């Protein structure tokens with residue numbers, strides 16, 4: 001059980017604490033409380049399903065941002081073998097908000113790239129909270145082109161609030177870095193699988209998410225802007241964040257319905273952080289299935305389908 | 320809708336360039352930079368640049384097209400495309416209707432074919448006044464169709480950008496227009512066709528981070544705000560004042576992201592020269 005509780009799961013935690021208390025009490029005093037404990041346990045099971053089975057979009061945002069939610073580095077460790085990290089964009093520096101390298105996936109060499117947040121304040125500062133500067137996006141592109149050269153499939157993990165908005169980022173062409181990625185990824189001659197694992201924020205997310213198969217973890221979110229900013233900009237009311245989450249349609253189920261993603265990867269009850277190993281196992285299975293399907297397809301048809309996938313997104317009328 | 324009848328257009332200050340010519344208006348306009356009081360008829364002669372300090376007023380899409388292409392040569396494409404409401408978002412349809420009424424445009428970009436000094440081109444021009452030139456499905460679709468038309472007819476493509484970024488009301492669908500336009504541009508570049516963008520005030524957000532910055536040659540109007548994030552967002556993120564001239568065309572020129580800063584009155588001539596350089600005297604067997 002996670003140490004950091006989310007508000008909406010507190011009733012469950014209280015109930016579970018009570019069960020433990022009863023258990024301790026019965027063993028200490030030698031009293032038989034089996035029936036009482038059983039009743040409470042049944043109630044806890046119901047409550048668990050009630051809470052986690054009906055997560056609101058806002059609750060999913062909380063889970064997606066949970067500080068203990070597994071990130072790119074965790075999945076690399078749990079899903080891939082022999083990962084070797086590569087550094088730098090060859091122009092300016094090594095942006096640690098993006099992690100990338102070569103690894104084996106069921107024996108097959110692949111290039112893995114993803115946003116990396118920190119596990120604590122110090123690491124978060126070093127990784128800029130997973131928000132890439134232009135050099136992070138350029139490192140990602142360099143590694144993708146390297147993958148193309150050697151015929152390695154590319155797997156990306158998206159987990160960012162967005163590309164970094166700062167003076168240095170503008171001076172070094174954040175917009176130019178992002179558009180270069182979008183353009184180049186659309187013709188990359190190897191299969192590309194993108195997984196939104198936590199937060200998929202704006203152009204920073206899309207900059208490594210132009211792929212053939214777009215997956216999203218059940219509680220991940222993907223949006224054009226943060227719900228906080230959305231509420232501020234459109235309603236001039238940052239307090240309406242939860243309304244913004246609903247209106248923006250940013251959950252995996254919403255995006256599947258809108259045709260923006262291809263697959264929802266189920267999470268362990270209560271979110272990926274409740275059982276990271278189980279999450280990695282489920283995700284690994286989905287990746288394996290998606291990759292083996294893509295490997296059977298000729299690259300020309302993969303590229304045509306990739307083009308059509310993004311070409312077809314939009315809603316308009318001939319008025 | 321009834322509601323619209325009671326809703327006043329949201330003008331705070333009425334800039335002459337937000338109002339169509341056929342609407343009666345004042346004869347004078349104050350320059351926001353040097354405070355000079357200018358005659359509207361003089362501004363028309365300078366393509367809306369301040370006669371004293373050179374400040375470039377924002378320009379609507381129709382007027383822009385007229386200032387660039389050969390007279391009578393413009394043939395509009397996909398003029399009928401209008402926005403849907405992909406997220407079913409609150410008052411979005413009303414917002415569009417209002418923008419259409421004020422601007423007399425269907426959406427934030429006009430695309431078409433035209434001649435520039437006899438050079439046939441595909442051209443797209445964004446309008447900074449239509450919901451701040453934001454990019455939703457229609458902007459993405461029209462730009463993509465313009466790119467595809469340039470490929471099909473093997474014509475140069477010229478796009479004038481002006482955008483506050485993504486069309487918020489279309490959420491993730493507006494974000495995806497970035498990938499859509501860039502995918503089409505990859506094909507255009509592969510086909511060996513010339514693509515020129517002219518960045519005008521303001522060019523920010525998803526438009527800068529997609530088709531605006533993916534051109535062979537990037538021109539910018541003097542003093543235009545150009546960037547990924549808006550200045551206020553950056554100030555908040557960095558908790559510091561931004562340096563003077565940050566995110567202007569001149570700043571981008573200095574940092575290597577645009578090729579030339581060109582005053583509005585010279586843009587047509589510059590385009591003509593560039594088009595000529597790409598249509599005559601090339602070798603096919605390079």
Ligand SMILES: [Zn+2]
Nearest residue numbers: 350353369372
């Ligand atoms: Zn002036």
